Every structure is written in C-alpha cells, then in structure tokens.
Amino acid sequence: MRTVANTTLVADCPTPRLSAKVRRHARPKVAVDTVLFAIDARKIQCYLVRLKHGPAADKWAFPGGLVREGELLDEAVRRELRQSTGLDDCYIEQLFSFGDPLRDPKAHVVSVAYMALVDRVSAIAACCEKYANGQWFEVTRLPELGYDHAEIADYAVKRLKAKLEYTNIACNLLPATFTFAELEELYAIVLGRGLDRRNFRRRILAMNLLKRLPIERRGAHRPAALYAFRQRSLQVIEML
Amino acid sequence: MRTVANTTLVADCPTPRLSAKVRRHARPKVAVDTVLFAIDARKIQCYLVRLKHGPAADKWAFPGGLVREGELLDEAVRRELRQSTGLDDCYIEQLFSFGDPLRDPKAHVVSVAYMALVDRVSAIAACCEKYANGQWFEVTRLPELGYDHAEIADYAVKRLKAKLEYTNIACNLLPATFTFAELEELYAIVLGRGLDRRNFRRRILAMNLLKRLPIERRGAHRPAALYAFRQRSLQVIEML
C-alpha cells in the first residue's frame, strides 16, 4: 500500500474588488468542453479542433462552446460534438468543472468538462468532409493546447483509466462484437501495461458483463469466439 | 461480485428554439451549492438554510449562491459558506455540476455542487449568533429541499462514503487528536455498518496515515492512546 499526495488548493484569496455595476451584471458564462477518445493504432487518441477565434486562436482545443439558455449540459455537449465532428450519438460523461476566471483571458467562463467515447476514429471522418478543422492526436503527444485544456486532458485520461477497472465503460470503445484478444488489447493500451491473458479472461468473465455469441471470427488462423457486452448502459462492478 | 445498473441519460432532446436575441444575450448563470457535513449524535448531519427569497422560498437548501465575475469556484464556495455559516476555513471538494435549466424555475442556473467537512457541528454555532436561519439535520431525515438539492444530497453522501474507503478524508471530520475508538465510530457511522475492531485497527495502521501521540486520553476507564493524522491534506491510498 502506498500513499499519494494529492494537490488540494486551500488558498482563500479575496474576491477582486469590482464596481457595483460589474458585480451585479457581469456574470461568468458556462461552457462545455469535451475530450473525445477513441483507440487507434494501439494508442489512446483524442480529437482536437484548431481554434479560429478568441484568445487562443490558432491553438488546438477540445470541441466545446457556451451553453445556451434553456439547454441541458448533456445537450450542449451533444450539440457541440455534432457541430465539431458530425457525431450524432456517443457515450458522454461529465468530469469536472474548471472555473478559474483567468483560464480564458478574455472572459470569465466556467467550463464543465466532459469525456466522450467512440469505438473507432473513423466515426468522425465517415460522417462528413466538412469537419476538416479537427484531427486525432495520440494522447501522449498532444500539441500545445489553448486555455486550460491540458489540465482537462490529464483529468480525462485519469478518469478513463480508473473507470475501465470498475465499470463496463470499455463497451463504448469497441464495436458491438469483438474477440477476447481485442478486449484485452484495449485494456492493455488504456492502462499502459500488459496483462496476463488467462487471468484477464478469468476476471472479465467473472464480472459476467459479456455474452458469448454463437459465431466466430474467421481469419488467417484459428477462429476466435466473438463476444458482446450484455448491456451498453453504464454498469458499476461492486466488489464485496 | 455484483453489478449495479447506473442511470445514464442518453436522450438527446433538441435545444428549445429561442429568439436570436435571447440566444445571444441570455446565458445560464453559475452558482455553487455546498453540502456541509459533520458527525454528531452518531449520525451524519448536514447543514441547511431556510430560503427567504426566490422560487423555493421557505424551503430548505444547502448554502450557495451565484458565482461572481472574477471569482474562483472554490472562492465562491468559501464566501457563501462564510456568509451562511460564519465558517472561515474547512475542507471543500467539488462534486458535480447540475445544469438542468428547470432545476430553478425562475432562471437557468448551473450549479456546481461541493461537499464541505467540519469536525464538529459547533464549528458553526460557535462563530456567531447571527446565522440563525440555518440548522443541522440528520442526513437520513432531511426536510423537503428546494431546487434539485435532494439529488445533490444523494450525490454528496455517496461521495463521502466512497472516499472514506480510499483516502484520509476522515481527518476533516475529527478533531486534531482522537482515539482509535472515535475513528472507528466515525467509519461505522458514515459507512452505516459495524466494523471489527481488530481488523479495522490493522487496516488503518497499515495505511500509515496516523501517528501515535505520546499522550493518552484519561477518562472514566482505561486510558486510550491518542492519534493524529500525519497530514491533513488529501491522500489517496493506492492498493497494489
């Protein structure tokens, strides 16, 4: 057992003095920013768009934008994803809200960060050619990011790794049917370490999340049994 | 091993049509709401204030309010806590953001929910007598809450229970020095189940979070060794 110190900000700086007018009328805005993940080329990939406007113009950033009046946060995320990538439906999950007034030097914008998962990088390119200002990057080799998006990226990767270990979240990163080898490769890539094939199979089967399909995948060699997740909605594995 | 279905909203309703003017100028506001916990009378207690204004007037709610321009989220939480309770410093932790535009029927307010911990309920009463519109409630017997604060309460309790098991967060719910019996009672209360005294002591000592003090607490019976947490900043216990 090891202990890891975690950063906790306890500084309690006073609110900067503002004129009465500003204090009453200028309020922070709300945005959503979404870290979209997919696995490709044996790497965790995430999708960035090049900013055209604003204080971080020409830098890369996660798809996002201001939340509209009357809109759910999840709705805003889906709308922005549709706009930036053409994606129409995918798994999304709220991560954390980042509220530093200086994260955007032009305006005080509180960003609710989300993570989204798709099962293949081509889910985007397949949609439409007009989303040409975005691109997949290996999460370990991101370009310089605008705003505080580097911090958001770190947070998202941590969450993804953690949830892989105690939920069925992997089902969103895989096609509907897959072999055990593919599932194991996914875990190895995301967790960043190799896994024992026999122990992995035992653990996963013990969770009873998968159903074995009556068909096999035929390829160059011995056919592999195909599996599917019993359900695609989020399940948390409770260990008693 | 059991699996628990988790609610995931995948509905993707279209954004309600709004006039161009409203869409451009009316934006959701940002608020913080803080679930303040303390342990007392062998129960988890949380602090509520009675609302005087707004759409949930006369209902109870967690201390909170709008975030000001230029203010960190953590700052806003501390400012609102100071205003509502007189508390000047305590552990705070962001939980989740609630953005349903209908959660406040009068305005679209995105609430960033926080949890806060103090080591005794008297931390508030001790401050000042002017905070008379608030009161501690057993978390299992809350009155009707305004807005969506019942949902926030559920979320906060879940987080508290979970983090007790893999962090040193308990140090914020105890005085600087305490006996093992007190620590064990805290865990039993929060987790809602009894613990084996010997196994509990072994587990906690194995984490090496505590230091034994050279003094004892003398009372009606055999003196008890006093302990303190080695550090009060958040530590995550990694189990390898």
Add this chain to the structure above:
DNA sequence: CCAAAAGTGTTGAGTATACACCCATGA
C-alpha cells in the same frame, strides 16, 4: 507441416475475515 493466434488449469503467496480474552483505570 508450418506459422500464427486462440484457448485452457494449477499452484503458491499474500490478503482479508472471523473470532474471544486480558488489561488498565476510576469509582
């Protein structure tokens, strides 16, 4: 028949749980 990927069990170590008695003190 060869190459390549799929599939399968066992053992040992370490960890978690269940469980009951003696100790120190004040009254």
Add this chain to the structure above:
DNA sequence: TCATGGGTGTATACTCAACACTTTTGG
C-alpha cells in the same frame, strides 16, 4: 472489586498473480 471501554493474536478462506503448453486453422 467491579464495571467499562481499551487493547491484542491466530487460524482459515479466499483472492490474485505467476506461469507454458495444446489446439485450430489457413496457407
């Protein structure tokens, strides 16, 4: 000396990790 809460050790079950060979197919 008694009542009360404080403090301690062991035996067992279980879980996790390490480990290598056989099977099936296509070429």
